[in-house]
Amino acid sequence: MTQQSTDAGDLMSLCRRRGFVWPSFELYGGVAGMFDYGPTGFSLRNNIVDIWRDIYKRGEGFVEIDSETVNPQEVFRASGHVDQFSDLMTYCSVCRSPFRADHLVKDIFENPDVLSPRELDVAFAANGIGCPECGGALGPVEEFNLMFRTTIGPGSSRVGYLRPETAQGIFVNYLNLYRYNRDKLPLGVIQTGRGYRNEIAPRQGMIRMREFNMMEVELFVDPDDKDWIRYPEVKDRTLTLVPNDTGEPVVMTLDEAVGKGIIANRVLAYFIHVTRELLVRLGVDPDRLRFRQHLEDEMAHYAADCWDAEALLSYGWTEITGIADRGCWDLSRHAEFSGTDLTHFKMYDTPRETEVERIKAKRRELGPRFKADAGRIASLIEAMTPADIVGGRLVLDPDGEALEVGDDLFEVVTVREKVSGERVVPHVIEPSYGLDRIFYTVLEHAYEYDAAKDYAVLRLKPEVAPVKVGVFPLMEKDGLDEVAREIHRSIHSHRVEAYYDGSGTIGRRYARMDEIGTPWCITVDYEALEGEHKGTVTIRDRDTSLQKRIPIGDCGRIVGELLEGKPFDAL
RNA sequence: GCGAAUGUAGUCCAGCGGUUAGGACGGGGGCUUCCCAAGCCUCUGACCCGGGUUCAAAUCCCGGCAUUCGCACCA
Structure with missing residues (x-):
């Protein structure tokens, strides 16, 4: 049943033809690594975001x-991207091959990535290092x-960058969010938005984009309490893990x-599980999903x-969430x-x-x-601890000259100290979802092509499908079209997209809907x-092509029930 | 960024110095009681961009851009 090797080109062709995605700026020849979303694609993408939001905002x-x-x-x-997110490159003056400059001297220096461009230039000359390709x-x-660099305001005084991840926008707002959450942890914050990376050579279609969409979650937790209240609910669920010590996939429970x-x-385990549930709900094939450390x-x-x-994916195992x-x-x-x-400020349960x-x-x-001098000497005495007392005497050091004081001038007292909490830097758990990659994965895992019939179907989950139901008159005459338009009007809403189609033969219309993953017609x-x-009409199930007759007046309700998850068989 | 291949209607392909640039599929309109891309009629629509060679360029040459594949790169 499952397509063994989906051809990325075929799917991309469908995406362009059916309004899912278009390469950006095609009118002017295009720019690598940039894509625009068409109406069906944007609808699918919005549905993905809605479900993600449902899980994190409503659910958590x-x-x-x-x-x-x-x-x-x-x-x-501060985030480290200015220093860490750039590579020092050098190019061979003869063959133009590019190299990571620090990689060329890693046998000479213990820690080459701290060297400056100038130091590396000198190191090449001093050690006679030439182009590894041609010498x-x-x-x-x-x-x-x-990072894409820009300037903020006129002149070039203030350097800015287009963010390479949305996360920083949450971190820089930590104090606002912490106060908003009334000084409590855990604090979960989500954000969708675009990030920008000036990829050297974008490849693999939507997998490596220069401008891409993320759904990011930043969960601030007490560093000493990395438990999660709902962990017990999921601890016995299994998933496929690829730990970094063996590199081999193993199936085990979270608790294990x-x-x-x-x-x-x-x-961390809990949110790995949440991620799995989300991705499967969106239509990612569980058999083609794993978690790799x-x-x-x-x-x-x-x-x-x-x-x-x-x-x-057809590109191989691809990261879609980190x-x-x-x-x-x-x-x-x-x-x-x-x-x-x-x-x-972490309050102790009871003040210590x-x-x-x-x-x-x-x-x-x-x-x-x-x-x-009394006041000064008093503070010097009180800065000492009982351990400093030798033979009932303390040695002070005002202005560099030793002063010994006896216990007539001080006493050891027992005081009760109350500490009601301590300040800790929260730790951050970050599930970061690559929206475009998830979008593409959902399409690829839903795509099924029957070469014998030259017939393509997107078996999208109804919840994410851009169009929920197609409405057709068998022929656009004899009043059939009026009934169909009336049904369309009664179903079509901002939540449930219905699509009226009266042109071409009925088979062609089913085919068109199958190609954009519409679950029912x-x-x-x-x-x-x-x-x-x-007074009845037929309703057809995309995945089985089976049809049932339902009363015209019940169409809206029945589509609603199907969207809620009622099986087609149960109609 | 390097190397190679490719670039013709929405899609797939033909044309390889002189063609009204051709087909298939798709899309629009029409006919047909038409339920799984049926049939018939009809319309729609393309030589990636810029230079050059030539009397003449989709076709040859150069450059750019894009795509695909290798290399390199890749939180």
């Missing part, structure tokens, strides 16, 4: 924001940053994976642990670069009271003896007008 109670796509340079200095001289080392230390913690050296500069949801434990990296960095405290021994100066004795035939079936 997360809040949604929207932030700017152009960010000042400081943001990406030619290497050109000057240049920085190639994958956490227990064996394969998945770092429960909250990043290799140690593959982890992003910010990640503590990272799992990719990978889908098997679920990372970013630790405290982002907030620590933004705190450092902005000079602002970005912490969570401890008894501590402190040294207390006898100010009554000090005053008369030291006059004006209603046809008004002559029996609707007279005879024993008067």
Whole structure:
């Protein structure tokens, strides 16, 4: 049943023909790595976003924001993208081959990626390093940053970048969000939006885009509590994991994976599961879905642990979602670069009271003896701890000259201290969904082509299908068209898209709907007008081609029920 | 970014110095009681862009852009 190797070209052709996606700027020859969404595609994409939002906003109670796509340079200095997201490149002056400059000196330097372009130039000359391809001289080392750079405002005083991920917009709003959440963790924030990466060579259609859509979730949690309240509900569910120690797929329960230390913690495990549920609900084939742990050296500069949801596409296993434990990296960095405290005040369940021994100066004795210096000496005494007392005496050091004081001037007292909490930098769990890749995966996994009949069907889940129901008159005359238009009007709404089609033969119209994945079609035939079936029409199921007769007046209700998940057989 | 191949209606293909640039499918309109891309009539619509060679370029040459494949790159 399942198409073994979907031809990406055939599917892309269908996508263009049927209004799913179009290569951008085709009118002017096109730009690699950029695509526009057509009406059916955008509808499908919106449906995907709606379901994602349903899971995180309604299901988990997360809040949604929207932030700017152009960010000042400081943001990406803090995030590390200015330094980490660029590669130092050099080009052979003879054969023009490009090379990562730091890779060429990795045998010479312990840590070549800290070298500056200038230092690398010098290193090439000093060590006689030439082009690995042809031996030619290497050109000057240049920085190639994958971020699109711009300036904010007139002149070029303020450098800005188009964001390479939406996440930073959430991190820079941490304090606002934290207050909005009334100073509590966990704090879940979601955002959809575009990110931009100036890919050197975009390939593989929608898989590597220069301007792409993300659905990002940032969950701020207590670093000492990486459990999740709903974890027990899902702990016995199984999924396919590819841990980075063996690299071999294994099927196991979440609890087993956490227990064996394969998945770092429960909250990460929970959201890996949530991701699986979401992707399957959207129509990703469970048999072509796995979760692969990043290799140690593959982890992003910010990640503590990272799992990719990978889908098997005609391009091979492809990352469609990354679920990372970013630790405290982002907030620590933004705190450092902005000079602002970005912490969570973690209240203890009960304030911790401890008894501590402190040294207390006898100010009554000090005053008369030291006059004006008394206050200073008192604070010096109180800065000491009981452990500093030797033979009942303390040695102070005012102005570099030793001063010994006896216990007539101080006493050891026991005080009760109350600590009601501590400040911690929240850790961030980030499920980051590549919307365009998910969109493409949903299409590829839904696509089925029968070469014998030259017939293509998109077996989209009804929930994501751009058009829910096609409405046809068997022939566009004799009043059949009027009945069909009336049915169309009664069903078509902003939630349920219905499509009226009266042109061409009936088979052609079914074929058109099958090609955009419309799950059901209603046809008004002559029996609707007279005879024993008067007042009824047929409804056809895309995946089986089976038809049932239903009363005209019930069409809207029945389509609604089918969308709710009622099986077609049960009609 | 390098190398190779390719670029003709919406799609797939033909044409390879002089053609009203041809077909199939699709799309629009019409006819047909028409339920799975049926049939008949009819209409629609293309030489990637820019230079050059030539009396004449879709066709040959150069450059650009794009696509595909290798190499390189890729949170």
